[in-house]
Amino acid sequence: MLQAVVHFSLKFRGVVVVLACVLLGYGLHIAHNAKLDVFPNFVQPQVTIQTECPGLAPEQVELLVTLPIEAMVNGLGDMESLRSESIEGLSIITAVFKEGTDVFRSRQLLAEKVAETAGLLPGNVKTPRMTPLTSSTMDLLKIGLVSDKLTPMELRTFADWTLKPRLLSVPGVAKCSSFGGEVRQLQIRVLPDRLLAHNLGLSDVLAAARLSTGVTGAGFIETANQRVTLQTEGQATTAAILGEVIVAHTNGLSVRLKDVARVVEGAEPKFGDCVIQGRWGVLMTMSSQYGANTMEVTTALEAALEEMKPVFEKEGIKLYPRLHRPATFIEAALRNMKHSLALGGILVAVVLFLLIGSVRTACISLAAIPLSLLTAVMVLEKFGISINTLTLGGLAIALGEVVDDSIIDVENIFRRLREYSARKKAGASTGGDGSLQAGEIFQVVLGASLEVRRAVIYATFIVALIFLPILTLTGLQGSFFAPLALSYILA
Secondary structure: OHHHHHHHHHHOHHHHHHHHHHHHHHHHHHHHHOOEOOOOOOOOOEEEEEEEOOOOOHHHHHHHHHHHHHHHHOOOOOEEEEEEEEEOOEEEEEEEEOOOOOHHHHHHHHHHHHHOOHHHOOOOOOOOEEOOOEEEEEEEEEEEEEEOOOOHHHHHHHHHHHHHHHHHOOOOEEEEEEEEOOOEEEEEEEOHHHHHHOOOOHHHHHHHHHHHHOOOOOOEEEOOOOEEEOOOOOOOOOHHHHHOOEEEEEOOEEEEHHHHEEEEEEEOOOOOOOEEOOEEOEEEEEEEEOOOOHHHHHHHHHHHHHHOHHHHHHHOEEEEEEEEOOHHHHHHHHHHHHHHHHHHHHHHHHHHHHHHOOHHHHHHHHHHHHHHHHHHHHHHHHOOOOEOHHHHHHHHHHHHHHHHHHHHHHHHHHHHHHHHHHHHHHHHOOOOOOOOOHHHHHHHHHHHHHHHHHHHHHHHHHHHHHHHHHHOOOHHHHHHHHHHHHHHHHO
16 A cells, blocks of 8 residues: 555656645645634533622522522533532532533523522522633733723723723623722612611612612503603612602601712722732733634734724723733744744754755655644644644644654655666666666655655654553543644644
8 A cells, every 4th residue: 555655646746746735725724714722622511600699698698599509400411510609799600511512502401490590599689690601711811901090980980881892892702801990889878877867767768779770661651643652761870869869758858868878979899909010900801702713812802902092092091901811822832833843944954955965855855844734733623623832732742753754765765866876877887878767766766765664654653652542531631631642643
């Protein structure tokens, strides 16, 4: 079989050269559009359920929220484990599924189970929700905002209501979280002595606040010709308006909220804060969607931030655009890979030229490097494996093996041609023709290639078998290191 392949390649060398050029062009196209990421998707399929429980202590969150949700979703098909965390005001449940499970199907089944828990939770607990589906590395970009002109509340308001919607509109961004600053609230700070003086309770204040800040339908008016929908405009949007809301009527007088409480515009109670380069500010973190191209999404995010620069300057906001940027690791890996390729190519060319003294043989050996690596990239793309630091590492390691194989073959062919040419010239001195004929060159090249081909293939398979045990790893280790071994074997 080896003889047939080598014979065909030498006989139809023009076709082989054309196919190699086509492969090179298609490989460059695939490599240019390949999905780039920091690491392979090494985390098992998992879904996180978060439930906000305002005012509840950790023990209450565990008993009243976490346990009922766990009991409902436990035992779901293909679920491997269920983890939970109950902290003040928040319940976090993570469902981990078996390897190979369709994460979209798992999320659908889990969503049906979570919907059934609505009537089991206390009234003040918000509806449980599943966090957006993100990649295993998740982090996409972290940026910082600081300002000498805006207050912490104004800065956080700008981040949540102006910048965040623009960043979420970038394709590939799963979620955008804000930390630091002050979240604006309309706060009713009850004065107990005044409540007692008017014979009122906290429930009266809560009912009045709900009615004043809620939006409810006002019905419609039916006429002979049309139906006119009524729209209410009574929602309190400022502390002054909210303070005028009537709580109750006592002794012919109207008791307003400002009579029994201090109605102010204040900051939401903090669970933490943020410092950007030694200054109080707002930190915004973007997470990538499952299967998104990290480099592509990061570039789009940075373009969106560039568009927002005039707004930042107008508002007096200083932007720190690259507090944490995983795409930098990808760029560094690609840059190192290019340096390795260039250095490897130069060393191969120099060694071949010094030892053999032929530029043509050096070029032939160099051609094997991009063809082998691009073929590996095409197969990885077909399997849905991203180009990341692990796969690039495997390709870089394989570079030496690829060069070694090509040098052995080319050097042996060149040596046999030189020996045969010397014998022909020696025969010419006794009256023979010393020139090499095309048929003779063909046979010499075929014989020289087959002479080392079997040994080269065996040696290559032995080296590839060294990486085979890595492909049999399971769990986190297998998901993390298998792409490295696979890329090396393919290259």
